[in-house]
Amino acid sequence: MSVPFDDDSRLMTQVGRGxxxxxxxxxxxxxxxxxxxxYRFVGTQARAEELAQDIFIKLFRSAKSYHPSAKFKxxxxxxxxxxxxxxxxxxxYKHEQLEGATMNAESPSVLEREPGGESPDQxxxxxxxxxxxxxxxxxxxxxxxxAFTMCRFEGMAYRDIAQTLxxxxxxxxxxxxxxxxxxxxxxxxxxxxLTNSGRxxx
Amino acid sequence: xTPQTRDWSEELTAYIDGExxxxxxxAVEEQLATDVKLKALEQQLRRTVSLMATVPALEPSSSLRRxxxxxxxxxxxxxxxxxxxxxxxxxxxxxxxxxxxxxVVVGARDPGPxxxxxxxxxxxxxxxxxxxxxxxxxxSDDFDVVASLHELxxxxxx
Numbered sequence: 001m002s003v004p005f006d007d008d009s010r011l012m013t014q015v016g017r018g019x020x021x022x023x024x025x026x027x028x029x030x031x032x033x034x035x036x037x038x039y040r041f042v043g044t045q046a047r048a049e050e051l052a053q054d055i056f057i058k059l060f061r062s063a064k065s066y067h068p069s070a071k072f073k074x075x076x077x078x079x080x081x082x083x084x085x086x087x088x089x090x091x092x093y094k095h096e097q098l099e100g101a102t103m104n105a106e107s108p109s110v111l112e113r114e115p116g117g118e119s120p121d122q123x124x125x126x127x128x129x130x131x132x133x134x135x136x137x138x139x140x141x142x143x144x145x146x147a148f149t150m151c152r153f154e155g156m157a158y159r160d161i162a163q164t165l166x167x168x169x170x171x172x173x174x175x176x177x178x179x180x181x182x183x184x185x186x187x188x189x190x191x192x193x194l195t196n197s198g199r200x201x202x
Numbered sequence: 203x204t205p206q207t208r209d210w211s212e213e214l215t216a217y218i219d220g221e222x223x224x225x226x227x228x229a230v231e232e233q234l235a236t237d238v239k240l241k242a243l244e245q246q247l248r249r250t251v252s253l254m255a256t257v258p259a260l261e262p263s264s265s266l267r268r269x270x271x272x273x274x275x276x277x278x279x280x281x282x283x284x285x286x287x288x289x290x291x292x293x294x295x296x297x298x299x300x301x302x303x304x305x306v307v308v309g310a311r312d313p314g315p316x317x318x319x320x321x322x323x324x325x326x327x328x329x330x331x332x333x334x335x336x337x338x339x340x341x342s343d344d345f346d347v348v349a350s351l352h353e354l355x356x357x358x359x360x
Binding site for chain 2: 056133151173174176177
């Protein structure tokens, strides 16, 4: 398949020729996305960064055999998805996910605030929203979680997600729909709880 | 499947994401115009999708960059081998190895100087010969006498 030879693909080709500078540029461009993606699987920042490190090392080692047959981000997220799914299947992260959710609710350093600054109420809403997402993701299948994260937090198109997951666009459409409905239900439960406790989220 | 029996809710998320083909998107819009429940679900989903943009973003720590870049900047075993075996070192090493091989081969072929029987005898009886000199004796018959004396003196030594 012919794809546009974007900047990332060009950098990756340079990495294949041994350029550490090109690798550093790729890392700077994509590290936040990869860490956020991993975080959705393991629930703690420390573990997410360990996985991200493994993923970037794998990316570096695979550079020599890289051929730009798809968008670079699709290639990167295929490595990331395989690595995260293998890690999740190897160990039990359910406990860590809940632990991570609790930690995040109490630790503003983990969930950075927007540069513009938020009022305490808004920041709390952000963390509660994060809790709702984490809770919903806990009940998602691994593929739903991967597809949802790539779609909602990375803005990837269904077609690219399908390539990443080696799946059809139709299957990805179902995965994302089911995952979005689960998050919607958790958000509604959160809002109902806040309304019952006398707080407004409107 | 007719529009009436089809589960249009399955299409709503893709519709909101702009991922439906124009024909299906138009069909969804027609259903939304007539189905109140479907419209309510579409609004809930749309709100959820827009809320996801407000989920606080995780920022990687600065130590991650240092850690990853230091790992890829460390030369691999292959690179270390290639760096070590520069052409100069390779030629020098080959020359040394050739010389060592040659020395081993030549050494194996040349067993070294061969001693005559006389030289060997002298070497084995050096002490007796020294005693012959000491006593001022020159004849070969005296050798047996001095050798016997030597044996006797060794027997006396505790």
